[in-house]
Amino acid sequence: MCGFLRPLWSAALIVALVAALLPFTAQRAVQSADDPTPVATPGDMPVFLQEDLGPATRDIGDDVDAVIQAALVAYLQRSGDLPALAAPDALAVSAIPSPIPPVYLPLIMSPPMQAVLPQQPTPVPPPPGADVTAVTWPEPSIRVGRGMTLTYEIRVYNDGKGDASSTTVVFPYNRNHILPIASRFDRSAGDWVSELTPTQLTITFGRLGGGKMRSGFIDFKVNDRLTDTTVIDVRSSFRWSDEDRGGNGRGNWAPVLVGGGNDTAPFVWLIVEPVRGSANETRTFFSDRFVPGENVVTWLNTPRGVKPLDVASAVDPSGRVWLSYRPSDLTPGTYQIVAHGTRSRLTGVASFVVR
Numbered sequence: 368m369c370g371f372l373r374p375l376w377s378a379a380l381i382v383a384l385v386a387a388l389l390p391f392t393a394q395r396a397v398q399s400a401d402d403p404t405p406v407a408t409p410g411d412m413p414v415f416l417q418e419d420l421g422p423a424t425r426d427i428g429d430d431v432d433a434v435i436q437a438a439l440v441a442y443l444q445r446s447g448d449l450p451a452l453a454a455p456d457a458l459a460v461s462a463i464p465s466p467i468p469p470v471y472l473p474l475i476m477s478p479p480m481q482a483v484l485p486q487q488p489t490p491v492p493p494p495p496g497a498d499v500t501a502v503t504w505p506e507p508s509i510r511v512g513r514g515m516t517l518t519y520e521i522r523v524y525n526d527g528k529g530d531a532s533s534t535t536v537v538f539p540y541n542r543n544h545i546l547p548i549a550s551r552f553d554r555s556a557g558d559w560v561s562e563l564t565p566t567q568l569t570i571t572f573g574r575l576g577g578g579k580m581r582s583g584f585i586d587f588k589v590n591d592r593l594t595d596t597t598v599i600d601v602r603s604s605f606r607w608s609d610e611d612r613g614g615n616g617r618g619n620w621a622p623v624l625v626g627g628g629n630d631t632a633p634f635v636w637l638i639v640e641p642v643r644g645s646a647n648e649t650r651t652f653f654s655d656r657f658v659p660g661e662n663v664v665t666w667l668n669t670p671r672g673v674k675p676l677d678v679a680s681a682v683d684p685s686g687r688v689w690l691s692y693r694p695s696d697l698t699p700g701t702y703q704i705v706a707h708g709t710r711s712r713l714t715g716v717a718s719f720v721v722r
Contacts, residue, residue, distance in 0.1 A: 415563055416549040423553040424581045427524055434707060434714055435666065435673055437633065442668040442703045442716070463640050463653040466689045496611030497577065498527030500658055500710045501536045503603050503621040507631035510624040514591030517545060517599065517623060522582040525575045526710065527609070534572040534607040535561075536618075538585070542566065544599050544625075545587035552583035560585070589625065597625040602686075619658050619711055620686050637706055637715030646697055646721050652690040652704055654715050657682045661710035665690060668703040668716075682708070697721045 502522040511517045521538070525531050540547065542565050550570075552558035557573020558581065568585065575581060589599070603618040619635075635656035641648065657663060661682050667674040682688045690706060699721050706715045 415547055415560070417560055418549065418551045419554040420551040420558075420583055421553065422555065423558070423583065424556060424575070424579055427526065427578050427580050434712075435705075438703075438705045438714060438716055439668050439673055441633075442718075443670075463638060463651050463689070464687075493612075494610040495529035495577070496527050496613075497525050497529050497531035497575070497607055497609040499531050499534055499575070499605065499607040499614065500524045500526065500616065500661070501534070501603055501605035501618045502658065502711045502713065503538075503601060503618050504713075505601070505621050505623050507629040508621075508623065509632055510626040510628070510630035511589055511599070512628045513589055513593055513625060515589050515629065516548075517587045517589050519585050519587070519601065519621070520582050521570055521585065521603070522580060522712075523572050523575060523605075524580045524710065524712070525577055528577045529609050529611065530577060531572075531575045531607040531609050533557075534575060534605060536570040536572070536603050536605045537567055538570060538601070538603045539567040540587065540601065541599070543590065544593060544597065545589055547585060548588050549586040550584065553581060556581060558583055593625045595624075595626050599623045599625065617659050617684075617686075619656055619713060621656070633714075635713050635715040637704075637717040639704070639717040639719050642718075643720045643722060646695050646699075647693065649691055649693040650704075650719055652692070652706065652717055653687070654706060655685065655687040656715065657686050657688055657708045657713060658711040659684045659686050661708050663688045663690065663706050663708055665692070665704055665706050668705060669697075670700060676704070678704075694719075694721055 500523070502524070504520045504522065505511075506518045506520065519538070521536055523534055523536070547563065547568060550560045552560070552570070553573075557571070559571060560568055561571040562569035570583065570585075572581060600620075600622050602620045604615070605618060606615040607613055635654060637652060637654045637656075639650050639652050641650065644650070652665075654663075659682055663680055663682060665676045665678045667676050676692065678690055678692050680688050680690050688706070690704075692704065694702065701718060701720050703716055703718045706717075708714070
């Protein structure tokens, strides 16, 4: 009898050892030597907490005056300092890229033939639709420390006349860099993280009236093994439904650097070339942090106050915008241009010197 049981005990022992070693060997198999250590493995995802933010719906309103005053105060406080070209949040762009030349269609040399169409009944106008933009704002916005918490605010604006019955924001993330740990949204309005996978979150916003905005927050834990200047790269996409045809779009690019501590600013990155030059020398301003398709308007901060500018441009499909300005009427000194996105409500500033 003992001779019969001995092989069974040996086989059971081998099976137990293989089962105990399998999780360790499987984890090493999926981890490349070149990848940073993940914050957690897919089977080790921490509990994701969803908290109620409380009522968060606000009127969009005309808040440009507050933006103007905030930028002017910041300029006057640091008017004696000229920022260097290599700002700490100048990530992927070391110089202003050349804009893509426009393509012009050939002119029609002769008038087209007039078509005679049968009389049509008066069409019934469609119901007013929504016009939604989703914006991502990180905090800290420039640099985050390893092992610390990085919070993204998801802002949803409805500039249309009709309600958006539902808005969905897809927020991708790299789990080798950050891991979602908590969220805060207005649950009474129907806002919540409706899906969470190892590569993205899906945030669903409930009904949002025309001329209204709402926001919520997602907290991420930063991998404490990341190297300095690692870029945490984030760009969301969004879709909404309404009584008309609905719509979709892409949000702003919101990169954050990894470092030894936190560094933040209330403005998006904006670069100028040349920084120093004569009054007759044209300056080119560039940023890639706005929402694709929106218009960017500008004004000038001077030692004597705010100066309106007739300088504006549309943002290209990648979120980039180029602005040209020749300060021929300015006396020697340090000035600051302010670029403001009309849909995202994001603002960038850049200082330059007139010799």
